[in-house]
Amino acid sequence: MQPRAEIEALFGEIDIYLFDQLARGRLDTRRRVLDVGCGDGRNLHYLLRRGYECHGLDRSRASVERLRTAAREVEPPVSPDHFVVGEADALPWEDARFDVVISSAVLHFADDTAHFGRMVTEAWRVLAPGGLFFARLASVTGLDGFADAAGRRVRLPDGSDRYVVSDAVLLHWTERLGGRLADPIKTTNVQGARCMTTWCLLK
Numbered sequence: 001m002q003p004r005a006e007i008e009a010l011f012g013e014i015d016i017y018l019f020d021q022l023a024r025g026r027l028d029t030r031r032r033v034l035d036v037g038c039g040d041g042r043n044l045h046y047l048l049r050r051g052y053e054c055h056g057l058d059r060s061r062a063s064v065e066r067l068r069t070a071a072r073e074v075e076p077p078v079s080p081d082h083f084v085v086g087e088a089d090a091l092p093w094e095d096a097r098f099d100v101v102i103s104s105a106v107l108h109f110a111d112d113t114a115h116f117g118r119m120v121t122e123a124w125r126v127l128a129p130g131g132l133f134f135a136r137l138a139s140v141t142g143l144d145g146f147a148d149a150a151g152r153r154v155r156l157p158d159g160s161d162r163y164v165v166s167d168a169v170l171l172h173w174t175e176r177l178g179g180r181l182a183d184p185i186k187t188t189n190v191q192g193a194r195c196m197t198t199w200c201l202l203k
């Protein structure tokens with residue numbers, strides 16, 4: 001098997017920065033995982049097959065149904081109840097329910113700062129002490145001409161409309177939540193068209 005096929009067979013389309021967290025062992029003992037805004041669950045497929053207790057939430061019913069179908073095919077099958085249609089700012093789980101909360105390409109769909117704050121606060125609420133919060137989101141870090149746009153929805157050079165953050169905004173939220181950075185905040189600049197930041201916190 002070629003490397004590409006082998007990696008895809010094992011990890012599917014997993015986000016490369018979440019893969020990095022796996023490779024660092026951050027999920028070795030954190031076994032209860034919630035993916036908020038899970039979409040079709042590309043970030044859960046490996047974990048499901050490895051027997052992690054996986055849950056997901058998305059506002060798209062079609063996406064949740066596809067993930068439920070995939071979860072039924074895992075051995076042993078995972079209950080469809082683990083994957084629910086809902087809103088990221090009103091999570092239907094009790095406090096400290098999960099060891100890992102994933103928010104991959106979701107927070108930048110916030111309507112405004114209040115909505116962003118509610119989503120972050122909810123993710124943090126359901127995370128257990130010692131848990132890992134993994135977020136990837138659009139930012140203005142290193143994006144020419146956007147220095148003043150952090151904390152607002154803007155049209156990015158790639159034509160997308162996103163709620164964007166900066167390192168300062170994320171550091172403010174890190175302190176407000178009482179978390180600590182698991183890694184330095186890291187940003188990928190996609191040739192000046194958009195920037196995606198990885199924000200990993202320990203509770």
Ligand SMILES: C[S@@+](CC[C@H](N)C(=O)[O-])C[C@H]1O[C@@H](n2cnc3c(N)ncnc32)[C@H](O)[C@@H]1O
Pocket residue numbers: 015036037038039040041042043057058059060063086087088089103104105106109
């Ligand atoms: C770009 S996709 C990312 C999907 C997945 N996290 C991934 O990395 O492949 C964004 C997903 O977030 C969901 N979403 C956006 N805002 C949401 C919200 N406020 N509550 C729940 N789901 C939301 C969308 O329905 C969509 O499935």
